[in-house]
Amino acid sequence: MTYGKGRTYKKVEVIGVSDKGIEAAIQEAIGKAQSSLEKLSWFEVQDIRGHIGNDGKIGEFQVVLKVAFELK
Numbered sequence: 001m002t003y004g005k006g007r008t009y010k011k012v013e014v015i016g017v018s019d020k021g022i023e024a025a026i027q028e029a030i031g032k033a034q035s036s037l038e039k040l041s042w043f044e045v046q047d048i049r050g051h052i053g054n055d056g057k058i059g060e061f062q063v064v065l066k067v068a069f070e071l072k
Helices: 022-036
Strands: 009-018 040-052 058-070
Touching (some): 009 022, 009 040, 022 040, 022 058
Antiparallel strands (some): 009 058, 040 058
């Protein structure tokens, strides 16, 4: 990345899901985005939610992110 140079970004929404926690759900979302988008730059957490199992325990975490990447 070259600082001081004009750049333009696009943001897309992705949702990461993991049964291991919030950070793991974020990593899942960013990992998938990285595999299909180039020049990822930053992310914003928009929403955090989860699923509660029949046993009353957290079954999975769902994190909604906006991921930004630099346009060519």
